[in-house]
Amino acid sequence: MLKITKFGGSSVADSTQFKKVKNIIESDPSRRFVIVSAAGKRDPKDNKITDLLYLCHAHVEYHVDYLPLFKMIEKRFLDIKEELSLDTDIEGEFAEMESSLPKLSLDELASRGEYFTARLMADFLGFPFVDAKDVIEIRYDGSFDYEKTSENLKRILSDNDRFVMPGFYGRTPDGRIKVMTRGGSDISGSILARCLKADVYENWTDVSGFLVADPRIVKNPKNIEKITYSELRELSYMGASVLHEDAIFPIRKFNIPIHILNTNRPEDQGTIILDSIEEDKNGPIITGIAGKKDFTAVEIYKKHMSNDVGIVRKTLSVFEKYKVSIEHIPSGIDSFSIVVRSKDVSENIYDIVSEIKEAIHTDHIHVADGIALIATVGRNMMSRPGTSGRLFAALGNSGINIRMIAQGSDEINIIVGVENKDFERAISIIYDNFMKEEA
Numbered sequence: 516m517l518k519i520t521k522f523g524g525s526s527v528a529d530s531t532q533f534k535k536v537k538n539i540i541e542s543d544p545s546r547r548f549v550i551v552s553a554a555g556k557r558d559p560k561d562n563k564i565t566d567l568l569y570l571c572h573a574h575v576e577y578h579v580d581y582l583p584l585f586k587m588i589e590k591r592f593l594d595i596k597e598e599l600s601l602d603t604d605i606e607g608e609f610a611e612m613e614s615s616l617p618k619l620s621l622d623e624l625a626s627r628g629e630y631f632t633a634r635l636m637a638d639f640l641g642f643p644f645v646d647a648k649d650v651i652e653i654r655y656d657g658s659f660d661y662e663k664t665s666e667n668l669k670r671i672l673s674d675n676d677r678f679v680m681p682g683f684y685g686r687t688p689d690g691r692i693k694v695m696t697r698g699g700s701d702i703s704g705s706i707l708a709r710c711l712k713a714d715v716y717e718n719w720t721d722v723s724g725f726l727v728a729d730p731r732i733v734k735n736p737k738n739i740e741k742i743t744y745s746e747l748r749e750l751s752y753m754g755a756s757v758l759h760e761d762a763i764f765p766i767r768k769f770n771i772p773i774h775i776l777n778t779n780r781p782e783d784q785g786t787i788i789l790d791s792i793e794e795d796k797n798g799p800i801i802t803g804i805a806g807k808k809d810f811t812a813v814e815i816y817k818k819h820m821s822n823d824v825g826i827v828r829k830t831l832s833v834f835e836k837y838k839v840s841i842e843h844i845p846s847g848i849d850s851f852s853i854v855v856r857s858k859d860v861s862e863n864i865y866d867i868v869s870e871i872k873e874a875i876h877t878d879h880i881h882v883a884d885g886i887a888l889i890a891t892v893g894r895n896m897m898s899r900p901g902t903s904g905r906l907f908a909a910l911g912n913s914g915i916n917i918r919m920i921a922q923g924s925d926e927i928n929i930i931v932g933v934e935n936k937d938f939e940r941a942i943s944i945i946y947d948n949f950m951k952e953e954a
């Protein structure tokens with residue numbers, strides 16, 4: 516059994532968190548490859564090291580004194596070192612970095628959070644430290660070179676059967692450090708899981724996996740035990756985010772499970788994410804509910820529209836011109852709506868409407884603001900007729916007006932648009948209707 520274990524920023528925020536990580540690693544001998552994010556927030560008002568490093572770079576760029584900030588970053592690491600009585604000479608490295616700071620690239624500087632966290636973690640666990648710049652190969656276009664990364668790992672593994680590696684960065688073909696997008700350590704873990712053919716990729720964070728609904732809306736929602744990558748994508752898009760979306764791609768076709776676990780409550784079951792899950796006829800119909808407020812529907816009406824070729828294209832090209840991305844296009848025979856995020860059109864809505872009127876020769880355009888979209892997601896919906904009927908009836912019987920309906924062609928997601936004011940109540944009703952009965 517081989518497990519890749521990745522710990523997020525809050526799991527390595529201070530020496531107390533480091534001790535929790537050590538307990539987790541030592542409780543299972545298959546946890547031999549550890550990836551860490553940079554030390555994160557210790558409390559809600561604290562700062563993430565990575566944010567401070569970016570800020571430090573901005574100070575350098577704008578010729579503002581960066582030293583106090585730099586010292587603050589250094590102190591976070593020195594505190595961990597001292598509290599855990601570690602030997603690693605990070606003071607020497609910080610002194611060197613301080614003198615060369617104005618010459619460091621943004622990526623190099625931003626990567627130091629993960630680097631120092633991993634150095635200290637390796638020392639604390641008694642594991643070798645392996646630098647991500649000697650492992651993760653990133654092409655100039657930003658894609659990952661799995662072949663070269665696997666070769667690097669092979670070389671490293673001939674001397675080591677375990678290690679700690681910083682997440683979030685790798686190197687380009689010319690040997691420069693390149694960081695990934697924010698939260699990228701999740702991707703580093705996933706790359707390692709793929710290249711080392713891991714049995715499971717454990718992603719340790721500060722929540723016990725995914726919940727069926729937002730706990731701020733539904734009281735004590737159930738935990739999602741298992742979820743497919745596609746379901747997760749639908750839910751994440753609607754706002755439920757624990758894992759970097761791109762972490763799925765390196766391992767998707769190998770169906771390596773990602774197990775989301777809580778460093779602060781390691782005994783909790785967590786959530787397992789898989790590419791495919793065998794159908795469970797007795798399993799829950801729905802996997803999760805998520806949603807977002809503040810959408811605008813531009814409702815377009817025109818007589819005999821269905822015979823008018825190119826009308827949707829002409830309309831969409833107006834949105835394209837204003838660089839507005841489209842969320843949904845529910846349609847009827849002589850009408851269709853374009854649903855977009857309100858903030859994306861707030862400045863230009865009058866211009867957009869008048870340009871559409873001109874492009875498709877209609878005066879019947881209505882703009883409806885304050886729409887919330889709610890996605891009810893579940894891989895088991897496909898095989899259970901009547902799911903959407905049940906959902907609409909539950910909302911209808913509670914007096915909630917459904918403004919629009921959309922369903923993706925893979926039939927794992929039913930999206931309803933309701934008024935913003937009905938958002939929370941609609942989610943509770945859907946939850947109660949589908950989950951309470953299954954208890």
Ligand code: ASP
Pocket residue numbers: 523524552553563565566628682683696697698699700701
């Ligand atoms: N430390 C980086 C960030 O804050 C990457 C990560 O945490 O995964 O985005």
